[in-house]
Amino acid sequence: MPGIDEESAALPFPKPSLNDLIRVLRIESKSDNGIVPSAIVYGLSDLSPEEQRAIEPVWDALPAIAKHRVLRALNEASEAMFELNYRELALRGLEDESSLVRATAIDLLWIDESAETMRKLLRLAEFDADAAVRTRALERLGRFILLGEYGDIAADLAKQAQTLTYGLYQDPAAPVETRRRALEALANSSHPAVADLIRSAYADGNHELRVGAIFAMGRTCSAVWRDQLLDELESGDSECVYEAIRACGQIQLKEAARRIGEFTLSEDHEIQMIAIWSLGEIGGRHAIDVLSSLEENAAADDEMAAAIDEALDTAGFSLSVSSLNFELEDD
Numbered sequence: 001m002p003g004i005d006e007e008s009a010a011l012p013f014p015k016p017s018l019n020d021l022i023r024v025l026r027i028e029s030k031s032d033n034g035i036v037p038s039a040i041v042y043g044l045s046d047l048s049p050e051e052q053r054a055i056e057p058v059w060d061a062l063p064a065i066a067k068h069r070v071l072r073a074l075n076e077a078s079e080a081m082f083e084l085n086y087r088e089l090a091l092r093g094l095e096d097e098s099s100l101v102r103a104t105a106i107d108l109l110w111i112d113e114s115a116e117t118m119r120k121l122l123r124l125a126e127f128d129a130d131a132a133v134r135t136r137a138l139e140r141l142g143r144f145i146l147l148g149e150y151g152d153i154a155a156d157l158a159k160q161a162q163t164l165t166y167g168l169y170q171d172p173a174a175p176v177e178t179r180r181r182a183l184e185a186l187a188n189s190s191h192p193a194v195a196d197l198i199r200s201a202y203a204d205g206n207h208e209l210r211v212g213a214i215f216a217m218g219r220t221c222s223a224v225w226r227d228q229l230l231d232e233l234e235s236g237d238s239e240c241v242y243e244a245i246r247a248c249g250q251i252q253l254k255e256a257a258r259r260i261g262e263f264t265l266s267e268d269h270e271i272q273m274i275a276i277w278s279l280g281e282i283g284g285r286h287a288i289d290v291l292s293s294l295e296e297n298a299a300a301d302d303e304m305a306a307a308i309d310e311a312l313d314t315a316g317f318s319l320s321v322s323s324l325n326f327e328l329e330d331d
Contacts, residue, residue, distance in 0.1 A: 018055075022055070024043070025040060028069075028070065029061065029063060034069070036073035041073060041074065041077050045084040045085050046084075059092070064098035064101055068098070068101055072104055074086045074108055075110070086108055090106075093108065099128075099133050102133045107136070113143070115154060115157060118144045121137045122141065122164060126168075138165065142188050144158070145158060145189050148161065166182075166186055169182040169197060180201075180211070181212070183201055183212050187215075187216035187217075195222075197216075198216045202228065207239075214228075214232055214243040214247055215247065217247045218247025221251055223251055225247065229247050229248050238271065242271055242274055245275050246274050248260060249274075249278030249279070249280070249282055253282065257282050257284060260275050273307055276291065277307065277311055280311025280315045283314070287311075288315050292312065
């Protein structure tokens, strides 16, 4: 796991005492080592209110680059081990004077679905002085907008997020990156203007907006974008191809399965990996055959082998459900 020493890769790990944690944090403030000690990774998880109060002055005294380094390591650890919880530290990071720290703190809240976090993201997306922070907040708001579609967050908050993202996309003075992320976030909703906004961005002539529009097509989970996505698979533009492959998977566009199967042999690693994922989502016999043939030659690449296994599981489940539905209809 990059940025974390090897001891952090396994649980359980004894949580250090508060004094040891403070000592290691003070050492970290002067370190130029890219490896964040396990004592920090585990010590900062699930802090009690008393521990938080003791840690705050030490944490606040850390240089911004050290906070950034630690938060990145905590984010990697939390993605690998769901038992770890850094919510309070991440929320504190949202108030940091460093935009680098604020942006990294947003990433650390990737699993948080609370109304408190959503309100903070709304504020950052609209008012933060740094464009990169506003953009990162918009990316995370997409998740909350989707939760709103499922009724898992308050309707007024969901409406507020839709209104904000819609307004930011429509604002010609907003940076292109901001408009792109606003569209991508809004595409998670049933907002009546989404389809027209995607068409507008796709035809805008700006490459970044076009890529964002392709991403947004996938988020709508609508086959109405079939022709555009099939065209983009042949575009030769690596960014557009990548997003089109992902969108085909999200839409489960079976007409794209053969072409996407060819991308699993791409020399571009990112395109190869997203093609594997997409085939799993699309499912069907052809997808399973392609993934099975890849599996035979992927033993030496742990990352690819894991991606293929997961895609095969997804594709196999889809095939089983389809077969069951067919049998029920036949009955």
